[in-house]
Amino acid sequence: MDIFSQIRNSSQWVFYLFGLIALLAYPSFANNFFVFQIGALSLILGMIALSLTLLAGYGGMVSLSQMSIAGLAGYFLALFGESNAVQSLQLAPIIAVPAAIILATLVASFFGLLSVRTEGVYTIMITLAVGVATFYFVQQNYVIFNGFQGLSGILPPTVFGTNFKDPVPFYYVSLMCAVLAYVFVVSLIRSPFGVALQGIRDNPRRMKALGYNIFLHRIVTHSIAGALAATGGVLLAWFNGFVSPGIVGVDAMINILIIAVIGGLNHPIGGFVGAVIFILLQNFAIDLVGSDRFRLLVGCVFFLIVIFSPNGLIGVGSKILNWAKKRPKASEDKMGMEVIKVDDV
Amino acid sequence: MTYALSIVDLTISFGEFTVLDKVTVNFSPGERHAILGPNGAGKTTLFNLITGDLKPTSGTIEFYGNDVTNTSTHKRIRLGMRRTYQSSLLFKDLTVRDNIFAAVRGIKAGRMKVLPLSKDHSDVIDTEKLIGRVHLKDVADKKVVDLSHGQQRQLEIGMAMAGEPKFILLDEPAAGLSPKERDDLVRLLEGLPSEIGFVIIEHDLDIALKVVEQVTVMSNGKIIASESPQEIVKNPQVQAIYMGTHDHKGNMHA
Incomplete structure (x- = not known):
């Protein structure tokens, strides 16, 4: 099938290879702050956002409850482990x-x-409602979840x-999970299940x-996305x-x-x-605009992305690549004809 | 006798408005049947009820002896029922091959498989065969949005032929086709295996009468005649409808 062979035939492999090498080498030239607070946290939140990309970008189901699944996985980890x-x-x-991932996946299912019998804004509203x-549920349940204070002492x-709480090992664990999740989703969207989705x-x-059976298909997608978010949730619990x-x-x-939309859902x-x-932005914009205005800045970035590139920053990248491909070469005139120099005649 | 499709007293009302009124019609296995009638007669509504897109107010639908009146659409499809739509409902951003592949997998147990298939998988081979049968090999890698209207119609029929269909409902497959594309469509329908029956809704009588053995004419949600193509063209009530000399209840004016 051509849809399956795209990835095998494409030069994207070169991009992926260089990207992976850069990510593997990152701790060797970054300090612990950048490795842990920027690198590892980006990979974790990226995984949770990936679960939303699968649901919204490929399934048309914009779910706001992915963070709830991730958070619950963290709670389950604290309770089981x-x-x-x-x-x-x-x-x-x-x-x-x-156990934490499986239970959180069941909750996601x-x-x-x-939510699967709803469409569009109603899906957003239902998932917002279950998220709230x-x-x-966790805030008011003191017996199991310890209310507002939550549960602490969750260590990798x-x-x-090797202590996986240390920045570099934790970064590599996060990277391994993120790469596996990414490869799984790329493979999934090219599989019979993904094409049908x-x-x-x-x-x-x-x-x-x-x-x-579209409802079953959608529920299974929620389960798969839930497993991805739950894995991110376990890492986030370890991180915090x-x-x-x-x-x-x-x-x-x-x-x-916001993360998924800024990056691009497609x-x-x-x-x-x-x-x-x-x-x-979260770490450095505060120095520029102050902590009170951090959300305003994120809001502005979100607004600009939605207005100018609904496909997110990935969409901007695609537009630049397409523009570069379509741009006539220096040796061609505007009609695409090769320019013949007078000396050549 | 077990009918391929048996519809008894099928009625659907939206509030005070009755769109189909106690429609009873049977189709035998392998039968080729046309449903004719003016716009608003209830032809597409009948199809929507048969496939489960709409729920009837009363009446029953049996498919090869199974009561499917309250069965979900996907289960009816898995029993061997297929349909095409009046307005094309193809996946425009996917290629012809992927559209056919989605149809081939839809009736298979492996539709939930999360790993890509190998090139020699039987479903991949079936997809290629089906693309050939509907004469779309040359455009198999094109996105649907880049196909001509006629090719999109061929693709619709190809998707309806996926798996082992027993009975196909064709909703105005010739709408918007050029004369040449219409000829291609007739050849395609005539070339269907004899065990596959179909019901065709079609305004083009030349096509409808050419490819069917039986014709049912509907008007205002009721069946007013069901005869052979030769007889139907002589039926004065049908002539009246098509000549516009009937009242809003479908009764002919003498």
Whole structure:
């Protein structure tokens, strides 16, 4: 199938190879702040935004509850694994991490079940509602989630003497998860499932008439996106060392949407690009405009992207590449004919 | 006798307005049947009810002996029912090949597979065969948006032929086609395997009467005649409808 062979035949491999080498080499020329606070956090938020890209960009389902899934995965990790929570089961990470991801994925499937029969703005409203419900659920439930204070002491494991809380090892764990998630999504959107998902996005009625159970397809997509967000959520819990209701708050939910839109929803790399821009703005724009006006600046960037490039920064990149390809070569005139020098005649 | 499609007393109303009124019609396996009638007669509504896009107010629909009145659309399709749409509902940004592939996979159990298929997978081979059958090999890699209207219609039919269809509902497949494209369409329909039955809604009588064995004429949500093509053209009530001498209830004025 041509849609499957695109990636194999394309020169994108060169781009991917150089990108991967740069990401692997990044800790060797960046300090710990840039490795941990910028690099690792961008990869984590990029993964959560990737889950939204899959849902919204390829499935046409704009879900605001992806951060809720990530946050819940963090809570489940704190409850199952090693943390300061008195109610924690203190299970080994090899059990606690998969258990947290699976449980959060089941929650994502349930959220999907609630929202898949809606379209457009109604999907946004339902996922916003379940996201807000999740926030109040963890904030008001003191027995399990410790209310406003949340759960702390969530630390990554130490494996073969390597403490994964250290910036560089943690960066590489985040990078490995992000690369695997990215490759999985790229493969998924070219698979029969992914082609059908894009068909359902474009024309659900037609897909039903081709024999597809579109609601089941959408719920499974929510589950897959949930697993991606949950993996990001586990890493985020390790990154912060704690989980609290703020992680699943409306601000955090909107941030993921902003990240995905700034990067671009029509390519899996968009979430990661958006996350880098967002984290850089979050860390350095405060020095320029002050902490009170950080959101104003993010809002302005969001506004400009939506107005001038609805496909995000990836869309800007594509436009520049297309412009460069279409630009006539120096040796050609405006009609595309080769210019013959007088001396050549 | 088990009919391919058996529709009994099918009625659908929207508030006070009855669009289809106790329509009863049967189609045998392999039968080629045309449904004619003026705009607003309820032909496409009948198709939408048969495929499950709409739910009837009353009446039953059986497909090869299975009561599918309350069955979801995708399950009816998996039983062997197919349809094309009056206005093209293709995936314009995908290639011809991907459109056909989506149709081939739709009725297969592996439609949820999350890994790409190899080039020698049976579904990939079936896709190529189907592209050949609807004469779209030369444009297989083109996006649908770049196809002519006639080619889009051919693609619609190709998608309806995916898998092992038992019965196809064709909603105005010749609409907007050039004379040459119409000839191609007739050849395509005549070349369908004899075991595949179809019902065609068509305003072009030359095409409709050429490819079918039986014709049903509808007007104002009711069936007013069901005869062979030779008889239907002589039917005075049908002539009256097409000559515009009937009232709004479908009754002929003498």
